[in-house]
Amino acid sequence: MPEQRLFLRSDTETRFIRLTPLTQASVLFSGALIVGWTILATSVLLIDSIGAGSARDEALREQQIYADRLNELSRERDMRAKEARMAQERFNAALAQVSEMQSRLLASEDRRREFETGIEVIQTTLRRTMKERDNALARASEIVDKYADVSVAIKADGSQRREAEDTVEFLTATLSQTSGERDSMALVAASAEQRLDEMRKQVRLEREKNDRVFSQLEDAVSVSLEPLDEMFNSVGMPPARILETVRRGYSGQGGPLTPLSISTKGEPADATSARANNVLDRLDTLNLYRIAAQKAPFGMPVKSGFRYTSGFGPRWGRMHKGTDFAAATGTPVYATADGEVIWASRQSAYGKLIKIRHEFGIETRFAHLNKIHVKVGQRVSRGDRIGDIGNTGRSTGPHLHYEVRIGSKAVNPMTYIKAAKNVF
Template sequence: MKARVLHRLHSALERHLPEQRLFLRSDTETRFIRLKPETQLIALAGSALVVGWAIIATAVLLMDSIGSGSFREQAKREQKSYEMRLNALSAQRDARAEEAAAAQERFNAALAQISVMQSQLLASEDRRRELETGLNVVQGTLRRTMKERDAALKGEAEAIATLQGATGSAKTTDGRLTDVEGTVDFLTAALESTARERDAMADTAAAAREEAQALAFERELILDRNDQIFTQLEEALTVSVAPLDKMFRDAGLPPDQLISTVKRGYSGQGGPLTPLTFSTKGLPLDMGQNRANNILKGLERMDYYRIAAQKAPFAIPVKSAFRFTSGFGPRWGRMHNGTDFAAAYGTPIYATGDGVVIHAGRQSGYGNLVKIQHEFGIETRYAHMSAVRVKVGQRVSRGDRIGDMGSTGRSTGVHLHYEVRVGGKPVNPMTYIKAGQDVF
């Protein structure tokens, strides 16, 4: 049965694929190879499989090419959107910087005005005390004069009574009368002088009271203006300090610990930030003096923030036109410890904060590399540069040019590889750059 089925199958194949012979002829002999129908069927099937595989593979490659083109277009659109966002952030940063500068100018002007008004207030207090002292002296003199007048009147009355009741010779009486008249004239002149002094003292006392009332009113006006100025200063200080506080927190630098570190390096005091003290007797400060001291403490905190912000790497290392090509994080199965900035060959590269250069030269993989040690245990690295413009041990400030962009080391194109390390551990540089853009 099996042989019959195979025979029928062979006969069917022979009708469509008759046996073929392939002759191989040489100089001495001729050979041939028989191609049975089954062999031809296998060959045809194999060829069909190869052709089908080629068609499928070609289709897959075409689809992958189309998908890659679409992905590249999408990546370009996302990159363009990212660059527009960065430009907007840069514009916002410039606006915030202008607002901070304007607020600082207003704050300085208000502080100068407070100093002038405080001097005026102290001068008015001294004048008021002097007037009160003069008024007390005038009142004491007036009371003494009135007592003397009363005593003189009493003496005059006694002299008149003595004169009226006197007895004796005419000569004695005339002498006594002359003495009494002289005494009366003297007392009358003394009374008139005393009355004039009393009237003058009363006028002086009235004028002193009026001037004291005017000074009290002026003092109230000054206190009211001081209250308004203090309120404006407190609001300006809050607006100025809050963004700086947020910037350091976003960068992972606790503000209190940061200020403590800055104080250890800058412990001097003096100038406008010295606390106000007006009493030498240990008396407590009033509300205005406490508010002034609180403002001075806020100014001192802002000054420490300014010093810390200058020394920490919050700036962007490239100021010319650039594009981000790779961010912080895993890349191609390995950890990428920095952010890449791509720009034209030779583009200037700048220090992002104050610090000291601890490496300036080639290093495996990094190519031409500059390392800068900043305060607070922060280190920045600038790799793949075409030229290095600083030396080891050199102190640099934010914005100083340290090299040119290139493609040295393990690099696939012209770009800057920028790293930020805290305590030797790599952190995302964009954390510091974005925190700085929100303030400066």
């Protein structure tokens, strides 16, 4: 870069500015620095703009996927509710069929006993008549022999002979009458045997029909019991212990759970009675399951217009002991099982809180409520509206914080909700 001079000429004088190589280098370096900084800043702005557009697109896609998932869950919930209604209808139909078949079975047993009693009476009468006939024949034979021995003496005395002839005529008439009675009783016995065969055939057909009905009932009861077994096992509630607890609580005579059975009047139960009693025992078990399910928190606390925002487990370095259901303020909150309200007021970070004590040592909690519709000591049933969703206590927005506790230990509420989705 040779030294340059920049001349500035006016009307009266001429001046120049000398540009040394160092000055020129400084100017060129400064210009290059400005141009480079401009290019770099423009690139950064373009990259930020492109990145922001991609993030917005990604957020929109995630929002659409989330909305689709919510719609899918809503459809699945509606489908499960429909299946639950259909299962309840099938259960009611099975109970009605059991009642009808039990009545028919009892009527059939009564007819069979009447037939057996009638046949026994006929056979007894026939045996007695035949015995009387045999005795009369034996007596007649003895009399004939007796009078045969004295026939010579009777011939000597005309009056005695006449008396003997009258006696023989009387015996002959008696024998003829006895023979007629014998033939008549033989006809009655043959008719009774024919009637007995018809009754046996009718009883056999009735038993075959009952066998088909019992098979259908046993299948229906098995189909109803298996999902309930799986539901209780999946939440760690042994069915045997649960059923025993419910049975102890409903053991009063004449109560809804008095065991059903078909009486055998002290005699050994036949196959039909034993099978009927087995079906009735399993129906009694099904009824116990139904009561136990009402007393455990298998229901949904929120039924419309909600989304899951936080599940059970660690959150932000602390343990989140429940499941959050986000919904608009005022959305109804329902009891998830039968129980007794033991708290219905504010409690620090929970805000407005409801606690319900259930059977089997279970407690449910409903926090951050806007309104409370129950009071302490009140008995509630599953599906009763107990409050409204709100934003009280330590909360970032309207939602329900739902907890399930066994003793003092919190457990995952979704375990119960998922276990019951194929049953209710």
